[in-house]
Amino acid sequence: MSHDCWVCGQKAFSCGDCSDRPQNYLAVKDAWLSSHSSEPAPSSSGAPVQWAIGETPGGIIATWDRARQQFLGTGTPGQPQSHRYGWLELTTACPHRCRHCYLGTRLGHGHAAGAEILLALAHMQDFSVQEVVLAGGEPTMHPGFVTLLDAARAAATHVRVLTNGWTQRPEVIQALAAPGVAVEVPLLGWHKDHDWMTRTPGSFSRVMTSLLRYREAGVAITLTTTLTRAGLQAVPHLRHVAEDWGIPFVPSKLIPEGAAVDHWTELVPMGNEV
Ligand code: SF4
Numbered sequence: 001m002s003h004d005c006w007v008c009g010q011k012a013f014s015c016g017d018c019s020d021r022p023q024n025y026l027a028v029k030d031a032w033l034s035s036h037s038s039e040p041a042p043s044s045s046g047a048p049v050q051w052a053i054g055e056t057p058g059g060i061i062a063t064w065d066r067a068r069q070q071f072l073g074t075g076t077p078g079q080p081q082s083h084r085y086g087w088l089e090l091t092t093a094c095p096h097r098c099r100h101c102y103l104g105t106r107l108g109h110g111h112a113a114g115a116e117i118l119l120a121l122a123h124m125q126d127f128s129v130q131e132v133v134l135a136g137g138e139p140t141m142h143p144g145f146v147t148l149l150d151a152a153r154a155a156a157t158h159v160r161v162l163t164n165g166w167t168q169r170p171e172v173i174q175a176l177a178a179p180g181v182a183v184e185v186p187l188l189g190w191h192k193d194h195d196w197m198t199r200t201p202g203s204f205s206r207v208m209t210s211l212l213r214y215r216e217a218g219v220a221i222t223l224t225t226t227l228t229r230a231g232l233q234a235v236p237h238l239r240h241v242a243e244d245w246g247i248p249f250v251p252s253k254l255i256p257e258g259a260a261v262d263h264w265t266e267l268v269p270m271g272n273e274v
Helices: 016-020 022-035 114-126 145-155 170-176 192-198 203-217 229-245
Strands: 051-056 059-065 070-073 083-089 131-135 158-162 181-186 220-226 249-252
Touching: 051 070, 070 114, 083 114, 114 145, 131 145, 145 158, 145 170, 170 181, 170 203, 181 203, 192 203, 192 229, 203 220, 220 229, 229 249
Parallel strands: 083 131, 131 158, 158 181, 181 220, 220 249
Antiparallel strands: 051 059, 051 083, 059 070
């Protein structure tokens, strides 16, 4: 895969055009991907973001009912008996098109409305969630991210942000460094293997730069990976980085959902690699 931008021919994301407005680049990238492979282009009728309340152990106890604007399920508001968390996807926008993305065809359909997110956070408070997980897509791409992160901190003692480390805007990094916020950043392979997984040339070097900036700002980082073939091969490097920086490293299993189903054979480690 070329490391040049398919729009202007420069190194991808090196110019302000796609760095500041990745949606411009991504529209062309999606067209390029669909014309250069047999994979279907992302559908424009994908499901919206998903929000839920869950317990550990036990799993999901309520999901957001958009029509009724409330969480419905087996769980009831009030004090939980075990760890209760809220799962909140702020957006399905993302600069990447990862081969294992759990969103599948839900990827790339824009942001959730800020007012509805605030309403869901208020309901999560009623359910006494101890932790809110801000996910996506890439949650920091939501235009109201900093405000929404503040609202999540008011709704729960702990906030976990699942980010691919794309955003380097100072106000976002400052918000990520706030007390009670934990940030999980995946490295999906080492160097070009990460770029192969994200299908975004230059993404490894960009996330490494972001990680350095996060560290400088005092962000509580956990390094993660998914144990695909690329992720498994990167584990020694990732352990080394985590030990060197004194941060946790948490690998997780590859789950057959979303895009991973289509790419399963190229993702799953061979028997002799496990
Ligand atoms: S960074 Fe996350 S949300 Fe974005 S494409 Fe990759 S797996 Fe999906």
